[in-house]
Amino acid sequence: MTTENKLSQALPVPEQQTLSRSIVLHLLPGVLILLFYLFTARTTLKMGFPPMMALLFAIAVVLIPFELGYVLYQGKKQHGKISISGVILYREHLQWWYYLILGSILFLWLGFAFRVLAKPIDTFFIDKMFRWVPDWFFLLGPHNDLSGFSKSALLITAIMAIVFNGIAGPVVEEIYFRGYLLPRISRLNGWAPLLNLLLFSLYHLFTPWQNLVRIIGFVPMVYSVWWKRNIHLGMIVHCAGNMVGSIGMLVMVLNRS
Helix, strand or coil: CCHHHHHHHHCCCCCCCCHHHHHHHHHHHHHHHHHHHHHHHHHHHHCCCCCHHHHHHHHHHHHHHHHHHHHHHHHHHHHCCCCCCCCCCCECCCCHHHHHHHHHHHHHHHHHHHHHHHHHHHHHHHHHHCCCCCHHHCCCCHHHCHHHCCHHHHHHHHHHHHHHHHHHHHHHHHHHHHHHHHHHHHHHCCHHHHHHHHHHHHHCCCCHHHHHHHHHHHHHHHHHHHHHCEHHHHHHHHHHHHHHHHHHHHHHHHCCC
16 A cells, blocks of 8 residues: 555545646746735835835735634634644644654755755856846846945844745645645645645745745655654754745844945
């Protein structure tokens, strides 16, 4: 008996979504985030902040309300009151040492992907496919040069990045993508995490050149969440990975003369 069959017998299978519905629910919040970013990034730049600030606002006013609101709405429909019971799944118990050992391995792999592989791969895709993208679209502004921004503007951006990109955003994304959407395509067995990851990567429409690196970095984490049926593992690794960049930006700003 395969691992997938054992798991499907051991755990109740949630109501499954059609592929078309699942694809829409995976990508729709990304479309809304992109639209918000397109309408606000240049204004943010004119106000003296890097365009990243527009993305952080998008996390606060689009990502979190839509993704968290949708699962709470489903709970309201199912129970007649706001509840996550039977809606947010993959919350199986996991011993602490799994978080420590497996979480550390996943975090190190994520770091390797985004700190070592990202620069050459992203540069390749930007040069070959995205040279038409205007400078203001990039999160750190024209040519990714922060020297044109004041220390106070960068400090505010870094602090907001820690809160929204380092903690709030990843937690809500793991609830929505791995706690709600992934279990509802579980009929695909071992293909379900891969489809979930591919759509999760494409959902980041504001950084399409990072799709390959994002898939490489997150594939062990998504499969581990699916394997252990535990979204908390994904939350920890996802938050830790995002937090490194946010804290790194804060340290750089504080050390700036």
